[in-house]
Amino acid sequence: MTDHREKRPMITLYTFGPNIGLPDASPPCMKAEVLLKMADQPYQLDHTSFPKAPKGKQPFMDDAGTIVADSTFIRWHLEQKYQIDFDAGLSPQERAQAWAFEKLCEDNLYFAVAHTRWVLDENFQRGPAKFFDMVPAPLRPIVRTLVRRKVVKSLRMQGIGLHSGDEIVQLATRGIDALADQLGDKPWLMGNAPCSADASVFATVAGLLCPVFNTPLLAATERHANLVAYRGRGMARWYPDFKVA
Numbered sequence: 001m002t003d004h005r006e007k008r009p010m011i012t013l014y015t016f017g018p019n020i021g022l023p024d025a026s027p028p029c030m031k032a033e034v035l036l037k038m039a040d041q042p043y044q045l046d047h048t049s050f051p052k053a054p055k056g057k058q059p060f061m062d063d064a065g066t067i068v069a070d071s072t073f074i075r076w077h078l079e080q081k082y083q084i085d086f087d088a089g090l091s092p093q094e095r096a097q098a099w100a101f102e103k104l105c106e107d108n109l110y111f112a113v114a115h116t117r118w119v120l121d122e123n124f125q126r127g128p129a130k131f132f133d134m135v136p137a138p139l140r141p142i143v144r145t146l147v148r149r150k151v152v153k154s155l156r157m158q159g160i161g162l163h164s165g166d167e168i169v170q171l172a173t174r175g176i177d178a179l180a181d182q183l184g185d186k187p188w189l190m191g192n193a194p195c196s197a198d199a200s201v202f203a204t205v206a207g208l209l210c211p212v213f214n215t216p217l218l219a220a221t222e223r224h225a226n227l228v229a230y231r232g233r234g235m236a237r238w239y240p241d242f243k244v245a
C-alpha cells in the first residue's frame, strides 16, 4: 500500500519569518535558512516557537530531535551530519579570510544595523515596532517597550551603543567598504561559487539594503553597485519566489 501523505522534513528551522520586505528581518535567521538551502536538505520553517529558543535567540533548529541553537553551530551540525564542506575548494588562507568576513558581518555590522533599527525612533516605528503585531493588543505596548529596552541595553553592553550615531556610521561604512572590496567583480565573496560566509554576508547585505529604513548605512551600501548586484544574485538563487508583501 502506498502512503500518499507527504513526508514531513526531519529538519525544522525556527525563525521569525518574513518582515520589512525581507525573507526574515533577522540576518542570522536568513543565514541559517540559506545554509539549509546550500546543504540541499529538506526543511520546514516554524515562526511560532521563539519562547522555546534554548538560548533565548533565533535561529535554532531541530534535526530529528537534535536541537541546535545559533547559526554557526547550525552550520557545523550540517557539515558534520551531512558530510558537507561549505568551503570546498578554498585554501586554508581563503577559509580564514571567509571566516573573518563572516564575523565582520555578525560581530560588527549586525550591531550597527540593530542600532539603526532599534534605537533611532523613526526607524523603530517603521520596523521593529511592527514585529509585535501578533501579541494580543492589550499587552502589545508593554511587550514592545520591554523588548526595545532590552535590545538598547544589549547594544550598550556590546559596545556599539556607546558611540554616537555618526561614529557608528563611520565604523559600519568601513566594514561595508571592506565587503565591497573583497567581493570586487566576483559573483560570490570568495570566487565563482558561494561558500559558507556568503550565507552570512548575503543576509547582512540584504539587511543593509532594506529600503524600509532610510539610513546612512543604506546609502553607504547602495554606493557599491557590486553589493547591490550581489544581493540580487542571492535573492535569485535562494529566494526566487520571495515577494515583498
Ligand SMILES: N[C@@H](CCC(=O)N[C@@H](CS)C(=O)NCC(=O)O)C(=O)O
Pocket: 025, 026, 027, 028, 029, 056, 057, 058, 059, 069, 070, 071, 072
Ligand atoms: N549568534 C546568534 C545570534 C542570534 C540573534 O542575535 N538572534 C536575534 C535576532 S537577530 C534574536 O533572536 N533576538 C531575540 C532576543 O534577543 O530577544 C546566531 O548567529 O544565531
